[in-house]
């Protein structure tokens with residue numbers, strides 16, 4: 001059975017799509033057959049970040065409505081074996097997603113022997129976000145080190161515990177992971193942002209990864225190359241560690257301290 005993982009947050013713009021792209025690419029690089037689904041109906045960002053926007057013909061909603069088969073809509077990544085993208089539609093109304101429709105697709109993906117189904121959730125707690133988390137076995141709760149983001153993540157934890165299929169059917173609860181993104185140690189030290197410890201204390205769920213605030217992320221999304229391909233970058237390395245932990249490996253947390261920039265680093269903007 002595939003592990004179904006939702007990347008969720010409540011608050012918008014915290015790095016869910018960036019993380020979904022990086023983590024699914026990383027899992028495929030590690031030999032896991034992975035599909036990443038864009039649940040953000042109407043916005044459709046994931047295909048841009050994954051660099052396959054020109055290859056989108058059919059989407060998630062077309063498959064739900066029986067206008068295309070899953071095989072027609074799935075886009076196979078050209079860089080990594082075992083990686084597939086199911087894009088969202090750009091125009092349709094948000095009610096296009098139904099539990100039955102999503103379930104049908106998840107069941108078909110299960111039949112195709114995927115190891116991982118990654119669900120990139122839209123922001124908020126409306127239908128799209130609820131559909132993205134409903135079937136999840138695990139949740140990567142993506143949070144920025146600031147009060148409003150932590151509060152929304154806490155809210156999402158409540159929803160996972162009450163409105164997921166696992167909650168409804170009294171199964172083992174959705175396994176929760178904290179992914180702290182856009183972490184800027186310098187700003188933490190100056191007291192402008194919450195620290196890893198602060199966030200962990202409030203949310204009280206296991207820490208999966210800490211992704212530093214990094215220019216490499218913008219560069220990556222502009223070029224349609226998930227940042228995990230940029231293994232010279234801090235963010236790319238932090239996502240590699242995150243994927244390893246998801247696979248059960250132990251990795252030390254890096255990039256938690258402010259980097260003391262030496263002369264050459266300053267000079268070359270390292």
Ligand SMILES: Nc1ncnc2c1ncn2[C@@H]1O[C@H](COP(=O)(O)OP(=O)(O)OP(=O)(O)O)[C@@H](O)[C@H]1O
Pocket residue numbers: 009011012013014015016017018019040045121122123181182183211212213214215217218221235
């Ligand atoms: N580690 C990071 N360092 C710097 N910028 C980042 C980082 N992670 C994400 N960003 C930037 O933050 C913005 C939002 O990222 P992203 O689209 O991944 O968030 P999202 O949670 O999916 O947003 P939405 O809720 O709208 O779907 C983007 O401009 C992205 O480049």
Ligand SMILES: [Mg+2]
Pocket residue numbers: 016017018040045121122
């Ligand atoms: Mg997004």
